[in-house]
Amino acid sequence: MNMLLLNGPNLNRLGKREPHIYGNETLEMIENRLKSLASQHGFDLQCFQSNHEGELVDRIHLAEDEGCDGIILNPGAFTHYSYAIRDAIASVAVPVIEVHLSNIHKREEFRHTSVLAAECEGQIAGFGSYGYEMAFYSFLHRFKRGME
Ligand code: DQA
Numbered sequence: 001m002n003m004l005l006l007n008g009p010n011l012n013r014l015g016k017r018e019p020h021i022y023g024n025e026t027l028e029m030i031e032n033r034l035k036s037l038a039s040q041h042g043f044d045l046q047c048f049q050s051n052h053e054g055e056l057v058d059r060i061h062l063a064e065d066e067g068c069d070g071i072i073l074n075p076g077a078f079t080h081y082s083y084a085i086r087d088a089i090a091s092v093a094v095p096v097i098e099v100h101l102s103n104i105h106k107r108e109e110f111r112h113t114s115v116l117a118a119e120c121e122g123q124i125a126g127f128g129s130y131g132y133e134m135a136f137y138s139f140l141h142r143f144k145r146g147m148e
Pocket of ligand 1: 101102
């Protein structure tokens with residue numbers, strides 16, 4: 001089983017960026033933790049981060065072409081307005097779980113809307129970097145059930 005951890009704009013700044021909102025961990029720390037969690041469960045986890053909408057669209061398409069079984073996606077600010085990423089999610093059969101470190105619903109009003117959520121399996125928000133693990137466990141549960 002293969003999974004993709006996909007992070008959008010400004011998430012390469014984690015650790016330095018508004019730590020009171022996003023925490024002190026760097027993206028590299030989060031990626032390494034997720035990779036080792038995945039390998040403990042016999043999964044291959046690839047990681048990709050981009051500040052560019054088109055690169056995220058391309059990576060979602062590639063995930064399907066590579067036979068990826070699930071995408072854990074933090075789209076950053078694209079969450080709130082990217083119809084291109086929404087259409088990319090809709091264009092592949094790979095299930096996507098949307099993750100946010102912060103609880104977008106208790107922040108500024110423009111963050112309350114996700115234009116992507118309706119194309120995702122679900123949304124996890126407000127649990128810091130543990131949200132990525134929650135998404136991983138959700139896929140794990142789903143894949144195990146599928147194999148029974
Ligand atoms: C975020 C929330 C978004 O509103 C913001 O633009 C981000 C990070 C989060 O993880 O909480 O870049 O996706």
